[in-house]
Amino acid sequence: MNDAVVIIPALNEEKTVAAVVNSILCAVPAVDIVVVSDGSTDRTVQEARAAGAFVISLSVNLGIGGAVQTGYRYAKERGYQYAIQIDADGQHDPADLPRLLEEARQGRGDMILGSRYVERTAYRSSRSRRMGMILLSTLVRLAVGYPIKDTTSGYRVVNRRIIELFSSYYPFDYPEVEVLVLLHRNRMTIHEVAVQMKERQAGVSSINVRKSVYYMVKVTLAVGLELLRKRAIEED
Amino acid sequence: MNIYILGIAFSLVFLFTVVDLMRRRVLMEQYSLLWLGMGVVILLLSIFPQWLNGVAVAVGIYYAPSLLFLIGFLFMLGTMLHLTVVLSRLTKRTVRLVQEIAILKAELADGNHTHPDGTDKTD
Known part of the structure; x- marks a missing residue:
């Protein structure tokens, strides 16, 4: 058993999940991998298990937040010191992972965020998407007090303190932005590191055009509410 | 049968239903207090409709x-x-x-x- 665990939420990702698990194990052999299948109806569970991951299969679909939190609860229970999040759709390059993990081990921040925009990387996005990103960045900057370039990045390494925090509270849906404010309110530090982003290999983005308005409203509300809350998260 | 009697009858049936649900533990006590309270208020207002008029006049509502x-x-x-x-x-x-x-x-x-x-x- 290693001291770091990779949490991969997966919903019907049978085509890519094995490749993601393998690529992570190739890039960083010294990590454990837990795949949380969020009520998948295809062969995600079998594929992930065959690839060598520890698989937690949720019997009903809890949504991305509930699935990811399952991973953090497992990490807390098993005493992992670091938890890593990386998308199962192949968008994130595991080659960056050793670097992110090293930054976490050096204590550069409670959360190390893999960011698309810190330095120039190969990643390009559409105009409307960039507009949304800028809006979110502004919102987070107002809430947190310092700029975070890639507010919607789901590529991150967190330490034990944050594992425990996420075990008791994790945002329900669209967690990326809310997490940043949550961490800030709980006096956790966030450190951004540039990473490569690849085009999605399979599956669809959880944020499509139809949902983007709901997304913006939800995130704005969540950030606003987070600012109204007391700092400590009460155990539920 | 006028609306006065009907109101009282309805309130009694309502109260009886709530108590019966509590008795059979279908409705948990913590949630039933709300309904019991409501039933009592309806019953009282059915028996003493002049109370409603009194309160309405007191707060300046013309149509009780x-x-x-x-x-x-x-x-x-x-x-x-x-x-x-x-x-x-x-x-x-x-x-x-x-x-x-x-x-x-x-x-x-x-x-x-x-x-x-x-x-x-x-x-």
């Missing part, structure tokens, strides 16, 4: 039945808010349960019940 609608509306608003709070709490607990069960099942299937420090946590 509209006060009744206001009270009913506010009560429904309160009840629904309370229900969504209860629903949220239930959702949170369900999520927790699903997560715990999934972790337990995964560990059971894995046959690995030891902590990283080597202690057995299945005791």
